[in-house]
Amino acid sequence: MHEERPPTAARHASPGTAPRRSNQSELEFRALLDAAVDAIIVIDHKGRIEQFSLSAERIFGYTTAEVIGQNVDVLMPEPYRAEHDAYMQRYQHTGEARIIGVGREVQARRKDGSVFPCELAVGKVQGVEPPRFIGFIHDITPRKLADERLRRSESELRLAQELANLGNYVVHLDQSEPAYYSPQLCRILGIEAVAEALPLTTQLERWVHPGDREKVDEALSELDSPGNAFDCEYRIVLEDGTTRYLHHIAQVTRDAQGNRLKHIGTIHDVSDRRATEDEARQLQERLTHFSRLSTMGEMAAGLAHEINQPLTAIATYAQACQRFMRSPDRDDADVLEALVQINAQALRAGEVIRRLRNFVKNREVKREPVDCNRLLDDLRTLAETDARLHNVRLRIDAEPSLPTVYADPIQLQQVVLNLVRNAIDAMADAPETGREVLLSTRQLPEGEIEIIVADHGSGLAPEAAEHLFNPFFTTKSAGTGLGLAISRSIVRAHGGRLWHTPNEGTGARFHFTLPASPVTLASKGE
Amino acid sequence: MIKEIKPTVFVVDDDTAVRDSLRMLLKSVGLPVEVFESGQEFLDADRDDRPGCLVLDIRMPGMSGLELQVKLNERHSILPIIFITGHGDVPMAVEAMQAGAVDFIQKPFRDQDLLDRINQALEKDAGSRRMLAERNMIRKRLESLTPREKEVLDLVVAGKANKVIAGDLNLSQRTVEIHRARVMEKMEAHSLAHLVRMVLEVERTEE
Numbered sequence: 001m002h003e004e005r006p007p008t009a010a011r012h013a014s015p016g017t018a019p020r021r022s023n024q025s026e027l028e029f030r031a032l033l034d035a036a037v038d039a040i041i042v043i044d045h046k047g048r049i050e051q052f053s054l055s056a057e058r059i060f061g062y063t064t065a066e067v068i069g070q071n072v073d074v075l076m077p078e079p080y081r082a083e084h085d086a087y088m089q090r091y092q093h094t095g096e097a098r099i100i101g102v103g104r105e106v107q108a109r110r111k112d113g114s115v116f117p118c119e120l121a122v123g124k125v126q127g128v129e130p131p132r133f134i135g136f137i138h139d140i141t142p143r144k145l146a147d148e149r150l151r152r153s154e155s156e157l158r159l160a161q162e163l164a165n166l167g168n169y170v171v172h173l174d175q176s177e178p179a180y181y182s183p184q185l186c187r188i189l190g191i192e193a194v195a196e197a198l199p200l201t202t203q204l205e206r207w208v209h210p211g212d213r214e215k216v217d218e219a220l221s222e223l224d225s226p227g228n229a230f231d232c233e234y235r236i237v238l239e240d241g242t243t244r245y246l247h248h249i250a251q252v253t254r255d256a257q258g259n260r261l262k263h264i265g266t267i268h269d270v271s272d273r274r275a276t277e278d279e280a281r282q283l284q285e286r287l288t289h290f291s292r293l294s295t296m297g298e299m300a301a302g303l304a305h306e307i308n309q310p311l312t313a314i315a316t317y318a319q320a321c322q323r324f325m326r327s328p329d330r331d332d333a334d335v336l337e338a339l340v341q342i343n344a345q346a347l348r349a350g351e352v353i354r355r356l357r358n359f360v361k362n363r364e365v366k367r368e369p370v371d372c373n374r375l376l377d378d379l380r381t382l383a384e385t386d387a388r389l390h391n392v393r394l395r396i397d398a399e400p401s402l403p404t405v406y407a408d409p410i411q412l413q414q415v416v417l418n419l420v421r422n423a424i425d426a427m428a429d430a431p432e433t434g435r436e437v438l439l440s441t442r443q444l445p446e447g448e449i450e451i452i453v454a455d456h457g458s459g460l461a462p463e464a465a466e467h468l469f470n471p472f473f474t475t476k477s478a479g480t481g482l483g484l485a486i487s488r489s490i491v492r493a494h495g496g497r498l499w500h501t502p503n504e505g506t507g508a509r510f511h512f513t514l515p516a517s518p519v520t521l522a523s524k525g526e
Numbered sequence: 527m528i529k530e531i532k533p534t535v536f537v538v539d540d541d542t543a544v545r546d547s548l549r550m551l552l553k554s555v556g557l558p559v560e561v562f563e564s565g566q567e568f569l570d571a572d573r574d575d576r577p578g579c580l581v582l583d584i585r586m587p588g589m590s591g592l593e594l595q596v597k598l599n600e601r602h603s604i605l606p607i608i609f610i611t612g613h614g615d616v617p618m619a620v621e622a623m624q625a626g627a628v629d630f631i632q633k634p635f636r637d638q639d640l641l642d643r644i645n646q647a648l649e650k651d652a653g654s655r656r657m658l659a660e661r662n663m664i665r666k667r668l669e670s671l672t673p674r675e676k677e678v679l680d681l682v683v684a685g686k687a688n689k690v691i692a693g694d695l696n697l698s699q700r701t702v703e704i705h706r707a708r709v710m711e712k713m714e715a716h717s718l719a720h721l722v723r724m725v726l727e728v729e730r731t732e733e
Contacts, residue, residue, distance in 0.1 A: 305585070305612045309541050312634040316547035319637035323554035338550055345543050388540075393587040432590055 039137040043072045045130040047088045059118075059139050061111035072135075077109040108137060116141045158183060165269040173252070173260045188246075188269045190238045209235035209243065223252050223263075233270065245274040284489070289362050291486045292414050295421065296360050299382070302389040306352050306381070310345040317342045355381050359410060359417075369404040369517055370412060372441050372449050379413045383420045383439075391432050392424050397440040403516035405449055411490045412514075415498075418483040419453035419510045426457025426508065448496070448513040456507040460500065468500070487512075533648050534558040534578035538568045538594065539610065540586040544633075548581060551637055557644070565594035574603035577655055579647035581640075584609045584618050584630070592618060595625050604654050606647040608640075664724045667713045675712070678705040682718070683725050 033040050039056035043049055049072050052064040060067075060075055067074065073081045108118045119138040124131055161167060167185025172178070186192065189203075208216050212234035219232035230250040235243050250265030296303070317338040324330045324338070359382060376396055387394040405412075416439070423437045438454045460468070467473040469488050474481035484498075491498040491512045498512040535552050537559060539545040545561045552559040558578075562568040566589055568580075580598075584591040591609055598605065609622045609630035619630040628650060629643045671679060674695075681691045688706065692699040715721035 301614055304614075308612055308633050309544055313541070313543035313547040315634040316544070316551050316637065320547065320551040320554040323551070323637075327554070334550065334553070338547075341543065341546065341550075345547075348543070388585060388587060391585065391587055391590045432593055433588060435587075 036136075039135075039139070041072065041075075041135045041137065042125070043133050043135070045092070045132065047071045047073065047084070050132065051134075056137070059110075059137065060108070066111075075108055077107050077115045080106055080108075105140070117144050161185075162187075165272075166266055167269075168266045169264070171263040173263055185267055188244070188267060189236075190240060190242070204236065204248075207236035207238060209237055211235070223250065226252075226254055226258060230265070243271075244269055245271045285365060287482070288411065288414070288486055288490065289360075291418075291482045292410075293360055295414070295417060295483065296356065298421070299386050302385040303352070303356060303382075305389055306385040307349050310349040310352075313345045314342050314349075317345070352381055352385075359413065361410075363410070365408050365411065367406050367408050370407045370409050371404050372402055372412075372451060372514070373398040373400070375409055375412055376416065376439055376441065376451075378409075379416055382413075383417055383437075386421055386424055387437065390424050390428065390435070392427060392435040392437055394420070395436060395438045397438060399440075399442040402441060402443055402449055403447070405494070405514040406517035407494050407514060408490075412494075415487040415490050415512065416451065416453065418487050419512075422483065422510070423453050423455035423457065423508075426455050426459075428457075430457055430506075443516070444513065447516045449516055450511055450513050452509055452511050454503045454507065454509040456503065456505065459502055459506060460508050465500070469498075531577055532558055533651065534560055534573075534576060535581060535644055535648075536568065536573055536576075536578060536605070537561040537581045538563075538565060538586075538591070539581075539583040540564060541583070544583070544610075551640070552644075555641060565589035565591070565597070568594065569597060574598055574601055574605050576605075577648075577651055579606045579608060579628075579644060579651055581608050581610060581644065584611045584615055584622065592622060592625070595622060595627065599625065604651070604658070606650050606654075608643050608647055610635075661728060664713075664728050668725075668728065670712050671709065675705050675709050678702060679709050679713075679721075679725070682706060682709070683722050 033051060033053040034055075036053055036055055039059045040051070040053040041049060041056055042051035049067045049070050052062070052067050057063055073084050076084055104120045106118060106120050107115050108120075109115050117140050119140055121136040121138075123134050123136075125134055161182055161184035165184070165188065167182045167188050169182065169185055170180045189207075205216070216232055216234050219230050222228040223230050230248065233245065233247045235245055237243050247268040247270050248265060249268075250263060252260050253262045253264065255261055321335055321338045321342075324335045355378070376398060380394070380396070384394050386392075420437055420439065424435075427435045427437075434456050436456060438452075440452045440454070442450050442452075444450050469484050470481075473485075488498045491514070494514055496512055496514040498510070500508055500510045503509045535557050537545055537548045537552075539548065539561075540563055542563070545563065549559050549561045560571075560573065562571065564586065568574075574580075582591045582594060589597075595607055598607070606628040607622070607626075609619060609627050611619050611630050611632050613632065615632075622630060628647050631640055631643060668676075668679075677695060678691060681694060686694070688699055688702045691697075692702045695702070697705075709715075710721060713721055713724060715724065
């Protein structure tokens with residue numbers, strides 16, 4: 001704000017240099033000067049300041065008294081100052097006024113020495129001699145600052161987008177303005193620019209990986225209902241054949257009547273992250289699969305035995321059948337019974353092979369609702385194979401009506417089988433009649449499902465217990481040392497825990513938990 | 527009398543199908559058969575002194591075939607055992623043979639192979655039982671001798687002539703001849719050689 005000033009007339013230029021003018025027009029001119037927002041300065045032909053407006057005082061920080069009679073170049077920094085002197089000299093020699101005109105952008109200097117940008121317009125006062133000039137100075141510091149800020153934020157945004165591999169776009173659905181696509185967006189999509197005529201989503205849709213099309217279509221339908229956003233991670237295949245993973249978030253804005261106005265979105269190129277994740281996952285899957293294969297390798301003798309049993313029964317039934325048929329006083333009921341059994345035993349052998357193949361098959365990890373009791377039942381064939389071979393009794397104590405868990409059933413079987421095999425191995429030196437593995441399930445008060453594998457072996461030595469879950473730690477001559485490490489990582493990936501406690505009496509108990517899935521299957525009577 | 531009971535094939539196998547198929551095979555050849563799903567069940571049934579043979583699965587949870595064999599030996603059972611083994615069970619089969627099993631057969635097997643082994647086992651069992659019965663009979667006959675007759679018998683078996691025996695026992699030769707005749711009669715001996723064989727048979731098993 002202006003500070004209180006003495007009457008305007010008191011600050012007039014000295015009478016010697018002031019033009020002759022009527023008092024009234026003098027006052028009017030002064031009022032004009034003081035009302036102007038821009039600084040107004042009048043100088044004579046030698047560049048001496050004659051008039052200095054109120055706004056000039058404000059902008060330059062000088063009082064009128066300080067500058068009247070001074071060369072106007074005090075208001076200029078170098079190199080303008082030198083240039084100005086040259087102009088004035090040229091003017092005095094040639095009578096040619098150079099800077100007259102509008103809208104030159106120059107630098108000016110305040111009393112405190114600081115420099116600021118301004119727009120300068122200079123006019124020559126007509127009809128007076130020697131000539132005078134009137135200068136209008138518009139301080140453009142705020143505009144410059146705003147410009148600078150805008151430019152900086154634009155370049156920062158651009159840099160941020162580049163660093164984050166993130167692009168954005170705005171499409172005006174009412175065609176009121178051209179669509180905007182950020183440079184990084186174009187870079188992500190591997191194109192020079194998005195063809196304006198084609199809406200981006202139409203272009204993207206062409207590139208969507210066939211495997212993700214359904215997912216994208218489903219997510220896009222969200223955009224049709226007001227207030228919903230499109231949020232989808234999908235793959236696109238670019239013109240050059242490369243595949244990229246995009247995380248695409250979009251929204252449609254609407255006016256009060258619900259008409260669609262703008263389609264706004266960001267596209268994040270998450271290919272690098274996904275590639276790393278994919279690689280890690282594939283490695284983990286290969287390791288898990290390898291561990292399953294090696295488990296089966298260790299169980300080969302037991303599996304051979306398990307398939308040999310039905311084969312022995314089939315051969316024996318068939319031989320009995322032949323003898324029945326040759327006997328003159330045969331009973332057809334015996335033959336029929338043998339045939340029924342042959343059929344059943346062939347299916348039994350097939351079932352062992354089917355479970356084995358299921359278990360070792362290299363497959364995609366797939367989570368689904370799993371009934372743990374049913375899982376143990378399915379596992380029984382494989383687990384008993386090993387148990388029989390080592391004269392171990394396998395007992396299952398299942399709590400009925402357990403909630404289901406959301407899990408990959410084969411991986412869970414792998415964990416249980418691994419624990420059962422360890423339990424069996426732990427009892428190699430135990431008396432034969434005491435060799436029992438108890439598999440039990442129960443629901444914990446917190447809603448988790450707990451599966452326990454208990455043995456009556458010699459228990460865990462403290463030094464073994466310490467390294468138990470370390471990869472490649474094994475107490476077995478033929479073990480890989482991966483079983484428990486992988487089991488624990490599988491359980492953790494399912495949101496559960498795996499630990500061990502001493503068993504009552506002798507031996508060890510291995511526990512693991514899994515969170516119950518919200519949907520509980522009705523328990524099915526077996 | 528033991529001889530009146532028909533020999534039976536006892537099968538102990540925890541696998542229902544294998545057990546049942548064996549039952550049916552043995553039925554098809556007209557052999558009496560009894561099946562058990564565990565060693566304990568067989569022990570509880572007290573069949574181990576019956577004539578017949580035992581077809582025994584070497585691998586079973588809980589009491590294994592080998593453990594049952596040990597228990598039967600402790601009970602002085604003479605039941606011949608044929609072990610059924612799987613692949614790679616040779617070390618266990620060797621152990622079983624050392625503990626007195628008559629034979630073993632690998633799964634899956636040809637029916638004739640098994641039946642041949644069963645027949646051999648049944649013959650062996652019948653032979654053992656005959657021998658046992660004979661030994662018991664000889665023992666009974668020995669027990670029927672008077673102390674003086676027993677003294678005469680020992681010297682006869684030792685190969686001494688009547689005259690020498692008379693001198694040793696301070697008896698008349700005539701008296702020795704009478705005792706000797708009574709011994710031959712009580713022991714139902716056809717000849718001196720037969721008498722000696724019977725006595726040696728009993729003495730050998732009593733060592």
